[in-house]
Amino acid sequence: MSKNNNSTVVNVTDSAGGVHEDVDQLAGRELETTTYRGDGGPVETSSVTSYWVSEASAMRARTGLSPLTANKMAPIQTWTCQAVTTTGATTWRYNQSNKAYDTSVGSPTFGLLTHAYDHTVPANPAYDRCTTTSYAPANATKNIIGLISQVETVSVACGGFTQGSPASEPGSVNTLTAPAAVNRPAQVVSQLRTYYDDPTFATAFPQTTAPTAGNVTMVRKASDYISGAYVYQTTDRAEFDSYGRATAFYDANGNKTTTTYTDNTVGLTTGISTTNAEGHTSSATVTPMRNLTTVATDANMVSTHRHEPLPAVGESRRAGARCFLVTARPRWWGRGARWDPVAASAGPRLSPENPRLPLTTSDKRRPVFERVCAAQR
Known part of the structure; x- marks a missing residue:
């Protein structure tokens, strides 16, 4: 392992010539995968995955050994080559996915994905996809952290990208940012917002109150972009009881499906009944110990x-x-x-x-x- 009890750096070289440091935290992690066309046949695909290892978020000294550290680790680049044989002679198609994470140890979203850039190699603007992810406020008291609140994907390159040389080796680590300029709505692929623990279904965004249970109460999808702002369509809403069980669902048209639960004297569920917007009811009797259905009755009373x-x-x-x-x-x-x-x-x-x-x-x-x-x- 690299720098294991000394300063000696140990590298591993992939089949495309990329160099990757073999740090201790990556033991057992997959570096390269190659698929062949049949036993003994030519290479069909090959992929190389590079990783980011954070600085230590916690450390414990050990006598006679290097300190024991706690680190975040995640893939920051996946480089893929695909054999193309439609013209007779084999050519290669190269694709790459790069990711960036929150690297601040003191941040509530430390180690969570912030940007992802999918592209060809070399990059062709026609195939660029940049995805930016943001998160709901952290509830440190209940340790509810990392709930995704918004995801936007645009057909533009992310900012801060540097191509490695060779391409299978990252040119930079955790430098991706949102695109410098996006022509909305023409270059928007999708934009989605998720709301948590709000029975009033308020549409103000971002939510300023941290989630208390982590239940998804509403999902809204951008349907248009007018006068410099997205126009949203509510695609899903849900209500939950005090146990976190869904008691009602609303579709994009506001049609409501309700679910009721029958509990025994110690609070274990013994029955579930679901009624859709048309008033059709189906039910199930379940064993409280294992939650196995013993009787299921559909809307036509067939059991x-x-x-x-x-x-x-x-x-x-x-x-x-x-x-x-x-x-x-x-x-x-x-x-x-x-x-x-x-x-x-x-x-x-x-x-x-x-x-x-x-x-x-x-x-x-x-x-x-x-x-x-x-x-x-």
């Missing part, structure tokens, strides 16, 4: 039951197999039969000779029930 019956006489079943009792949509014995909920509620009639098949019956009102056993995964 699927999951249970663990004892094997029927003459039935062999592998250990660990699970059985499901399924009621299907109207599939009847005989023609012209109609749904009769009273008769259907009487339950399945299974053949004792073959428990997997329904009992042949002259009762035309009964739907077909089937018990299916499958090995538990």
Whole structure:
């Protein structure tokens, strides 16, 4: 390892000639990956990943050893070459993704991504993409940090970029900035804002109050850019209960879907019911210990039951197999039969000779029930 107990620098050279310092914090990290076209065939793709290692955010001295440090590390560049064989002779297509992070140890967003620049090598403005990410205020008391509040992607090169030589080696580290100039809306790919823990759905941005639970209550997407400002469309809204469970969702048209929960005496969920904007309700009964669905009922009152019956006489079943009792949509014995909920509620009639098949019956009102056993995964 580089500078391991002394000042000697150890480098690793990739297949494109790029030089990367082999620092201790990067042990086990992937540097280069190569894919071949078949066993013993030519190279199909190759990618080289370079990393940033922050200065120490904490340190502990050790007798006879170098200090033990805590560092952030993250990929800052991924260089990729792709073989192109459509013209017969092999040529190469080169792409690169560069990233920059908050490097200030004292910052609440220390180590979080701030800018990403995707481009060709050499850079062609037609393929440039620069993404800028910002974050909601940090709640240090509850340790709610790093929630993304806004992401904007534009078809312009990020500022502060320097191409390495060779290209597989970073030309600079954590120097990316927002583009110097963007022609909005023509060069805007997307712009998205995320709001947290606000049941009033206020649209003021940025939010000045730090999140208290980290629940996403609203998402707004830029739909236009007029008079120097974005025009937004609200695409999603949500409401949550005190446990952080979603109780209502609103789509972009304001249609509301509500979810209610049934809890037992110790506060564990035993049932979930969901009603959409059309008033159609589906529900599920769950086991409180493992949150496994035992009964699921759709909007047409068709129920699927999951249970663990004892094997029927003459039935062999592998250990660990699970059985499901399924009621299907109207599939009847005989023609012209109609749904009769009273008769259907009487339950399945299974053949004792073959428990997997329904009992042949002259009762035309009964739907077909089937018990299916499958090995538990």
